[in-house]
Amino acid sequence: MNGPDVAIVGTGPNGLAAGVTLARAGLGVVLHEAADRLGGGLRTTSLFGDEVVHDICSAVHPMAAASRFFREFDLAVRGVELIQPEIGYAHPLDGGRAALAHRDLDVTCDLLGLDGKRWRRLMEPLVAHSTGIVDLALSGGRALPDDWAAPFLMAGRALAHGTALARGRFATEEAGALLAGVAAHGIGRLPSLAAGVVSVLLGHLAHSTGWPVPRGGSVRIAEAMAADITAHGGTFQLGRTITDLSELGGARAVLLDTGVKGLLGIAGDRLPPGYVRRLARYRYGPGAAKVDFLVSEAIPWAHPELGRAGTVHLGGNQAEVYRTESLTARGVAVDEPFVLLVDPAAVDDTRARPGKRPVSAYAHVPHGDDRDPVDFVRARIERFAPGFGDTVLEARGMSARQFEAYNPNYVGGDIASGAATLVQSILRPTAQLDPYRTPLPGVYLCSAATPPGPGVHGMSGYLAALSVLRREFGITTPPRLGPDGNDAPLPGTAGSRCR
Template sequence: MSSVSGPDVAIVGTGPNGLAAGVVLARAGLRVELYEAAGSIGGGLRTASLFDTDVVHDICSAVHPMAAASPFFRAFDLAGRGVELLHPEISYAHPLDGGRAALAYRSLDATCEHLGPDGPRWRRLLAPLLERSEAVVDLILSGQRSVPRDPAAALLLASRVALHGSALGAARFQGEEAPALLTGVAEHAVGKLPSLASGAVAMLLGHLAHGTGWPLPRGGSGRIAEAMAEDIVGHGGVFHTGHPVRDLAELRGARAVLLDTSPKGFLALAGGRLPRAYARSLERFRYGPGAAKVDFLVSEPIPWSEPAVGRAGTVHLGGTHAEMVRQETKNARGVRTQEPFVLVVDPAVADPGRALPGKRPVWAYAHVPNGDPTDPFDRVCAQIERYAPGFRDTVLAHRSVPAAAYEDYNPNYVGGDIGSGAMTLYQSIARPAPRIDPYRTPLPGVFLCSSATPPGPSVHGMSGYLAALSALRHRFGTRDVPGLAPGPVDFSCSSGLRGSVPV
């Protein structure tokens, strides 16, 4: 990119990673402009009214364990910016047939007591990770290009991932509840089960459920995006919404360009400018199974057969461990099943202000094959009804979004893949291409900052943060990293994050 008139930095896409990059670069004193094709910012952090002006729905993400735990958000301090993260008593629940349910309380002790004979095994699995939680989180959410700061945490994590990323993991438990509970968490990897990637996700999210938690932002996910945007604007940043960028040539006045896009989107923006070897890597990049979404407006809380499930912030619906392994493996192969894995959130469980008398939002995702065009409403309802008979009778209105249509809503969700790439072991590290600095592209001044780069999906901001550090170093010649806490920028308070600067 030539340095003529224009901003110092142009960022394409305002999902959580584009916003995180904008926060860092604006706080570094650079002139930052962000471009968003949609009419509102946020990407996966959008909240909107769908059926009733006084009831808001989370359009993509709803529950945010990473917003409570990630290094970026720890430093950014959401609470200090007026964003309240609300913690349900039960982080997540997993109903089973016969009115049973496995419950992951925020309290590890309560969870172990509920799991009976498997309680001690659950404690031995997760308590050591909780003791070193910050180091475990920082390891998984690093750029994965440096020596672990805490080797003991790395060994603890590696041994558990190896076991629970294999068929041996479930065999460690006696009953059905504990393996179902853990497999439901592993399903957040959205791919074949078991796998090392799903084992890592299970260990990360599983231990956080008893630590920093699986919270919901009061008022909806959009509050996180608003706080980040307010900080960017407060440091001179400018947003352009309803402004699609179709070619990198449109941004030639910027000294650095950061792309919160999928590899497919980058290829389209770059045209024929990329070296052929790198372009082939992007073309070979694998996308994972899709998500099909149903937003409900219901008249009353979900009538779960086991009432305790109604106290959980997140509910996983997939049956036993064996059922989920069978369903998710078929799904990863592109085979549609009649009983998909479904995630359900009733936000008013943690945030009663989200509901009105006789009206409350319910959020649901189903895992489906990539590009699946079918309406998910009936299959999602059937899965909820399996554990909450009478749910369908409470539905006042609904909106279905098939996996194929999700790419229309957000081009980063290729075929409905909300993780911006299959979570295989290889692609967990070599996202989107095998490079020492995965954020820096062969085009001078152009950086990738989306979930297609390490550490991958979820609302953690770390892909954007690490891409911004790469841009500061390679485009602006500085290793000085601005502090992220509210208030005046302090370059002396950022040492806790600097260990992840790409080489």
Template sequence: MRTEAGRRVVNDPDVAIVGTGPNGLAAAVTMARSGLRVALYEQDEDIGGGLRTKALFDDDVPHDICAAVHPMAGASPFFRAFDLAARGVELRQPEIGYAHPLDHGRAALAHRDLAETCAGLGPDGAAWRRLMRPLLEHSAGVVDLVLSDQRALPRDRRAASVLARRALVHGSRAGARGFRTEEAAALLTGVAAHAVGRLPSLASGVVALLLGHLAHGSGWPLVRGGSVRIAEALAADIRAHGGVLHTGRRIDDLRELGSPRAVLLDVGPRAFARLARGRLPAGYARSLARFRYGPGAAKADFLVSEPIPWANPAVGRAGTVHLGGTRAQMWRQETLTSRGVATDEPFVLVVDPAAVDPSRARPGRRPVWAYAHVPNGDPTDPLERVRARIERYAPGFTDTILMQRGISARDYERYNPNYVGGDIGSGAMTLVQSVLRPTPRLDPYRTPIPGVYLCSASTPPGPGVHGMAGYLAARSALRREFGVRTPGSLAPR
């Protein structure tokens, strides 16, 4: 998607935003809806950050370059208010949110329907119901708690209690006693691996419960036509309210932005230090330098001739597939990866988008999207390891491949500087850093430079296409720089 590169702005805007990932765009929507003149700057020729969609091998077959599945887009407070559906963005729900195949054709399936999921888990069905039903009953409170700025007491104390008690169990080895079968244990652990770090951990326990229960609630949808449709809807709203987007414009110094009253940066700590050019107090600069990054993601894209031939055909109905083996294997693998040890059997996430969105496929051609978790900065092309992982659970997959492309974790950082070492979460998801990212300040978005705010996934609530870091940073800037305590409505007009 192209935007108006090079358009001249006569006067400095009220707000300048660097970076057009989902958080930068959400910040711009919030500011523009509050009556401010907004300008955005993107170094790439295309906006969207992690929401980009491109034709990699065939002009008729779109591939999501980063995010492909969006459990947060249907659940976050920002997108609930923004109302993607009313703007023509169709979130297509898979019949099975996620699946976890095991050897010998076995598989655990997280159906949208909780009762159907429990029935498929046999002797662990009752345990899965006890785990998930209270979270579903308090889902709005759980989501609002996790997707907050992590600086205030929860408004829904009951939801906080429900989440905390379960996270303490399933974020530790005590969770191993919760299920009797490999299928149920693997089903939950595969979701915990979305934390991309050591397993088990309290942070991974929260991630597993948040994403796990959403599969039975608002779902794990894919966007019809590709993830870029979300970025396009945000950009359209920004333009409708007078905002201007400059693409192909790299910012190397904050002074290049002129004199806006507020600057919001959808960048990570390292990029912020570069932009600040020595203007940061020594203590704050040291705190930013201590910010830790997690394992990397290596990307594999395939153009294939037919649906993935899973040994268990039901897996083909899932929107997301986790390939990691048993719980014990995933605990070992993810912990080794977090320590910088590469192995031949990484945890892999696979999406066959056309299984949920048939518009992505053409006769004899369809995309397959995959991530492998690897050590930070790993330079290895992931194609062979990812292909082998898929082949293990889908014999014959290799024979369907028409074209393929791999991006190492090291090269992913070149694609997006926020992904340091390939860390697509823009910071390690440890419990302490999840709460105190990027530095331990009362307002995590405000920086020591007057009028300058951070709004990337390196700030709370962290990674995911939810827009909340941008929205919360914008609200902070509105209060402090413009005296606006109630932002303009985000609803379509």
């Protein structure tokens, strides 16, 4: 019996994006998933035996609203509502103060007072060129920009806010902390050029396509992608762990939505020794520890406007964020780590029940940290929301080490699937012209361990799928990804749908 045209291992957002692309090109696609539910970092489930659901990994999705793959895939037409909070991200400070990134840039600048003009000079040109900046950042460094202003805008601002110059860019604690909280999404030493790029990219999106929360939870994105794969003939095998390439039924091409460690586990004995040595130099970053709370009421923030934000960064002022993130990157377990908090019911009223609502919080911790994060995350929240602990009905902590057990791609709790340094963001997993192709014929990597790296944007899977179409099947025209009957090609592509 002949095998499928393509086998995909892993159903995270990149594996699903690859599946959508290849199935729409008319190929027979089978996706294998070790868990009993698809989605990887897009899973949503009940944790405490009731109707309240928690997003197990990703909860807020600025890149799903902005990336080229999802722009064409068109989540809205597929019934996925990306709810835009009026305040995309926020950053509390001691004394009941807070900095707020409103969707409206004018409102944000007004609230930042002395730094309002500085914030506008930073963000306004980025917002004006947002599509070009996003497409450049998510191109994997292997495409010429469609908007030639984008690289100059990004480079200048990354230098200003990703080096020692960043410490003196703002006059107030509010503006400095607001951008530092975004930079911390790079999960590493601060300041750094890589974090400067992250702050430029993610920071301006609050005033552009937003930092949305999917109504009903992150799983809605995965479900929409899976439905499209099924509609175009693809199939899924859930609850099946693949340990060797021989288990994939003679597929003509194989895509692995796994990290470097997963690639070595499935194919290591077949890979050339030189390639294995290069992979051994792949660097991992700090870990994440997560706490899911079931609470009885809205978070009692000292600054009440924080209750309207989609994402809240808990890290103190800029100097404190830089210090704790840098220590964490060096392997030091700090008492008050940087925490990213999401209260989805503040944006999505379907997520709460009478007297019950979900709250999720990530803490950045050293790689492989095995501490139960519940107590120190709760204390971090209470610093800016006195009385929060009194609202907690139940809590579940997941250490960095447990995160890897939950998802093997998160080695040591590294949810970025590899350190997001400036060089490794482009040359991941190793330096080569086509980063998705392995030395094994027909075997490709399509995870966040390939450019453009972490985030729910689908671009690693999409770009890997294009490489497969070109090299293995001779298809050079990208398939259209829009909903049937509304198939608009991506900007910069042309031609008819491949069947």
